[in-house]
Structure formats: C-alpha cells, structure tokens
Amino acid sequence: MAGIHGYCDQRFHRVREAFAENFASRGEIGACVALVLEGKLVVDLWGGFADFTQTRAWQQDTLVNVWSLGKAMTGLNLLHAVDQELISYETPIASVWPAFAANNKADITLGTILSHKAGLCAVETPLQPADFFNWQRMTSALAAQKPFWTPGEYHGYHTNTLGFLAGEPLCRVSGETFNGYFQRNLMQPLGTDFHFGVPEQDLHRVADIANAPRPPEFANRILGENPDLNDPLTRMRQLVYQNPGFEQSGDNGLNSVNWRRSVFPSTAPHSNARSIATIFGWLASILNTQQSDIVSKDNLRLATQIHADGEDRVMQRPTRFGYGFQLTQPDRPLGPHSATFGHYGNGGHLGFADPDVPLGFSYNMNLHGFAWRDPRNIALTDAVYDSL
Numbered sequence: 001m002a003g004i005h006g007y008c009d010q011r012f013h014r015v016r017e018a019f020a021e022n023f024a025s026r027g028e029i030g031a032c033v034a035l036v037l038e039g040k041l042v043v044d045l046w047g048g049f050a051d052f053t054q055t056r057a058w059q060q061d062t063l064v065n066v067w068s069l070g071k072a073m074t075g076l077n078l079l080h081a082v083d084q085e086l087i088s089y090e091t092p093i094a095s096v097w098p099a100f101a102a103n104n105k106a107d108i109t110l111g112t113i114l115s116h117k118a119g120l121c122a123v124e125t126p127l128q129p130a131d132f133f134n135w136q137r138m139t140s141a142l143a144a145q146k147p148f149w150t151p152g153e154y155h156g157y158h159t160n161t162l163g164f165l166a167g168e169p170l171c172r173v174s175g176e177t178f179n180g181y182f183q184r185n186l187m188q189p190l191g192t193d194f195h196f197g198v199p200e201q202d203l204h205r206v207a208d209i210a211n212a213p214r215p216p217e218f219a220n221r222i223l224g225e226n227p228d229l230n231d232p233l234t235r236m237r238q239l240v241y242q243n244p245g246f247e248q249s250g251d252n253g254l255n256s257v258n259w260r261r262s263v264f265p266s267t268a269p270h271s272n273a274r275s276i277a278t279i280f281g282w283l284a285s286i287l288n289t290q291q292s293d294i295v296s297k298d299n300l301r302l303a304t305q306i307h308a309d310g311e312d313r314v315m316q317r318p319t320r321f322g323y324g325f326q327l328t329q330p331d332r333p334l335g336p337h338s339a340t341f342g343h344y345g346n347g348g349h350l351g352f353a354d355p356d357v358p359l360g361f362s363y364n365m366n367l368h369g370f371a372w373r374d375p376r377n378i379a380l381t382d383a384v385y386d387s388l
C-alpha cells in the first residue's frame with residue numbers, strides 16, 4: 001500500500017496509529033485526517049491511493065468529495081452574509097426571491113431553511129441526474145414546490161436541496177455566485193481549499209470515490225422494507241433519494257467531470273481534511289477566546305445553537321441542527337463536549353469544531369461506509385480526545 005505521510009505532533013501519536021489501523025484492518029483505500037488545536041495544525045496526515053486501481057497515491061493537496069460537509073459550509077457562507085447585513089435569519093425568502101412565494105411559502109425564512117424545517121426536502125417535478133448540475137433548474141423546481149409539511153412545524157433532512165434553497169437568496173442579495181462569494185469572503189482570507197465546483201485546473205487533484213450502490217439495508221432504513229408509496233411521508237422520502245437518484249458512472253456519475261465541476265452545495269463539494277480542520281479550528285477559537293473580523297462571535301453562537309431537535313421526518317431518527325451546522329447528539333456525537341458543531345458526510349466523512357478545547361477536526365476518505373457511525377472516524381476521534 002502507499003504509505004502514510006505528513007506531520008503528527010508526538011502528543012497525538014494515537015491519531016497516527018488509528019489512521020494506520022484504518023488501512024490495516026478497516027479497508028481504507030485513501031484518506032486524510034487533520035487536527036487544529038488552539039489555532040495550530042498538530043496533525044496533518046494522508047495516505048493510501050486516490051484511485052481504485054491503486055496507481056495514484058493520495059497527495060498532500062488531494063481533494064475529495066466531502067458530501068454533506070457542504071451543508072456546514074453553506075451555513076458558514078450564509079453566516080457571513082448575515083454579518084454583512086445582506087440578509088438575516090428572519091428574512092422571508094420570498095422578499096428577495098419572489099417566485100419562492102408560490103404554494104404558500106411567503107413566510108418561510110432563511111432560518112427555517114437552514115434548520116431543515118422548510119418542508120422542501122424534495123421536489124415532485126420529475127428530475128434527471130444532470131439536473132443537479134443545473135442551478136436554474138433546481139432553484140426553479142424548488143420555488144414551485146409545495147412544502148411537504150407546515151414550515152417550522154417539523155424538521156427533516158434536506159439532503160440534496162438545502163444548498164440550493166439557501167444559496168439562491170445569497171446569490172440574489174450579493175450579486176455573486178454561491179461559490180464566488182464563498183471563495184472571496186472566506187476561503188481566500190483563510191487560505192483554505194474548499195470548493196463548490198472544482199476549478200478546471202484543479203481537477204487532476206481529485207480522488208475517485210467509491211461508486212458502489214447503497215446496500216439494500218440502507219434503502220430499507222429510509223423507506224422501510226415494504227414501502228407504502230400511497231403514504232405521503234413515504235412518498236416524500238422516496239423523492240428525496242430517487243428524484244433524481246445519483247448515477248454511479250458515465251457523464252453524470254460520481255467521478256465525472258460534471259459532478260466535480262458542479263455547484264451542488266449540499267452534496268458535491270470537494271476539499272481535504274487540512275482545510276476543513278483549519279476552518280473548524282478557526283470557528284472553535286472564535287467561540288472560545290479569539291475575535292475575528294470575518295464573522296462575528298454573536299452570530300456564530302446563534303448559528304450553532306439548537307434550532308431543530310428530535311425525530312427527523314426524512315431520516316426517521318433523532319437529528320439536531322443549528323443554522324446549516326449539524327450539532328452533537330447522544331447517538332451521533334461530535335466528540336464528548338456539548339457545544340461541538342460541524343457535520344457528518346455520506347460514507348463516514350466527519351468535520352467539527354469543539355469550542356471548549358478549542359479544536360477543529362476533519363477526516364475524509366474515498367471508500368464509503370454505510371454505518372450511522374463509521375468505525376474509522378470513531379477510532380480517530382477517540383484517539384484525539386484520549387490524547388488531550
């Protein structure tokens with residue numbers, strides 16, 4: 001196998017050992033892990049392969065699809081816009097996006113969307129996989145959609161729609177593209193490498209991701225073994241995951257140029273552990289002691305408070321959210337402390353901020369698991385906290 005490379009402070013040797021064990025006994029192919037402690041990068045490791053023929057080694061600057069970590073960064077992008085007074089969490093979306101008022105959605109606010117309470121986790125308009133790469137197509141379909149529940153009354157994971165729903169208002173109030181605003185105001189000042197649409201010149205850095213279909217037990221967990229598609233909520237869940245489904249290969253597949261270049265914020269962002277840990281380490285320090293002229297402590301604190309908690313109408317299990325950020329919860333913790341926030345990503349990705357330490361952590365890889373809690377990220381986070 002390709003070796004493990006990078007830097008690891010001796011204090012965190014357990015993290016390096018757990019990372020190596022992921023390759024030795026947990027099937028890892030290619031991955032990276034990073035830890036920022038009190039503003040200092042103390043772990044920055046990578047190893048394995050960026051492809052499944054195992055001919056291309058994972059490099060220090062390799063990018064990989066980090067899936068729903070894009071929801072946390074969507075929350076950060078909107079947090080910046082709120083700080084700049086371009087929009088507020090109480091702003092009715094239809095006030096800046098008039099078409100959104102269709103089907104009694106005039107009162108839905110930005111905060112309602114970012115807390116997964118809008119009832120717009122899917123669309124009924126038939127879609128094709130390539131539509132995920134068409135911003136206008138997706139935002140038009142969502143503007144026309146009737147909510148699946150009374151907005152604000154419940155919450156349900158807006159798996160593939162949250163980025164479009166929160167992103168279109170940002171584009172309208174800023175006059176910029178979603179990724180353009182993010183790069184100019186956040187990534188460039190921080191010197192970090194997180195993309196909603198990989199630049200053409202950086203495509204060679206992107207790792208291939210496992211394109212195995214979800215196993216039957218995953219679909220059964222969401223829809224049930226014998227789904228009754230006459231039930232409105234079951235039908236909604238089917239639309240979430242199957243309108244459209246992801247193509248596993250071809251021009252619109254998970255490893256295609258179209259996928260990697262797309263601005264599909266909830267689902268198809270690309271980054272690496274060093275950048276994500278740096279971002280979360282910075283946010284953790286703001287809430288701990290540090291001031292920032294990029295985002296305010298008060299609005300960051302607001303964005304990372306509990307705004308949705310309890311049974312999730314899509315996932316059918318408890319989930320907990322702030323504004324864009326996933327929050328720690330007993331059955332899916334982000335470390336041992338109660339103030340942690342970040343996001344899990346499909347397949348085992350994990351990035352979070354712990355203001356109590358303060359630290360930022362991220363683990364990212366290209367072989368996807370299917371557990372609610374992946375043993376690889378559990379081993380790494382346990383090693384981090386065992387080392388403190």
